[in-house]
Amino acid sequence: MxxxxxxxxxxxxxxxxxxxxxxxxxxxxxxxxxxxxxxxxxxxxxxxxxxxxxxxxxxxxxxxAYIERKDAQYSYNDGDLYYFMDQETFDMIPVAKAELPAGFAFVKEETICKLMFYKEKVVGVEPPTFVELEITETDPGFRGNTATNATKPATVETGAEIKVPLFIDPGDKIKIDTRTGEYLERCKG
Missing domain, CATH: 2.30.30.30 (SH3 type barrels.)
Structure with missing residues (x-):
């Protein structure tokens, strides 16, 4: 080395x-x-x-210390193990829940993440910086309440909780920054 x-x-x-x-x-x-x-x-x-x-x-x-970063698709979780598929070899790589960052709460199945390896061992997971998720649960939106920075709790399709503006409705797709867990914008279409 x-x-x-x-x-x-x-x-x-x-x-x-x-x-x-x-x-x-x-x-x-x-x-x-x-x-x-x-x-x-x-x-x-x-x-x-x-x-x-x-x-x-x-x-x-x-x-x-050389940290190798590889693209891997999040496939599924089984208890405390989360499985990722290597995009080159198609091998399934198990990662313990404890190794996952907080931002992983916004990652849904089939999302490409970066696995970090050190000496052939997974040492971390980098989720994509921005993800688009659908709101599954929140109070109905209010029109005309965009002037203030008031927020309300909402649940996205991965089950994670997030604070969103009052005008967001269930079924809306929103963009989230996985590093901070913050709402960025409502997605078009």
């Missing part, structure tokens, strides 16, 4: 530290008036999702 130094950090870069796979979220090279330069780093643990901030000596060495 190639090694990298903290001085070579770039946003999105992945490396191994203390047996964990870390991804650089933000970094800043700091050269104080006195003392040695250092690299202030905000990094995310790829396996647990935890974010930490640490300062490193620019010459600190780390093993580079």
């Amino acid at each position: 190639p090694t990298i130094t903290a001085g070579e950090f770039r946003n999105g870069m992945t490396f191994e530290m203390d047996g964990q796979v870390m991804q650089v979220v933000e970094f800043q090279h700091v050269k104080p008036g006195k003392g040695a330069a250092f690299v202030r780093t905000k990094m995310k643990n790829v396996l647990s999702g935890g974010v930490t901030e640490t300062s490193f000596n620019p010459t600190a060495k780390f093993e580079s």
Whole structure:
């Protein structure tokens, strides 16, 4: 495995530290008036999702960690296992519910997601950034109530709850940002 130094950090870069796979979220090279330069780093643990901030000596060495991303179609779930079909080999890949991000609540069957592999093991699932889902349950909409930012709870076809504007009706298709779980817009047609 190639090694990298903290001085070579770039946003999105992945490396191994203390047996964990870390991804650089933000970094800043700091050269104080006195003392040695250092690299202030905000990094995310790829396996647990935890974010930490640490300062490193620019010459600190780390093993580079290659995270492979593959397209896989979400097929079905069976209890706590969710099955994805590899788009090249058509193999079924089981993923534990604990490995799924919160945004996965907005993913319906047959949706293409990105599976992240590290050393042949699934370490994460990236759902599509935006999804279009149908509202299955909400209070009836009110005309003319678009001036205020008032919202109401609604259930989408995957069973997830979301806050939507008052004018949204059951049966409407809406666009959702899976990173934040927020309503974006009503879909046409």
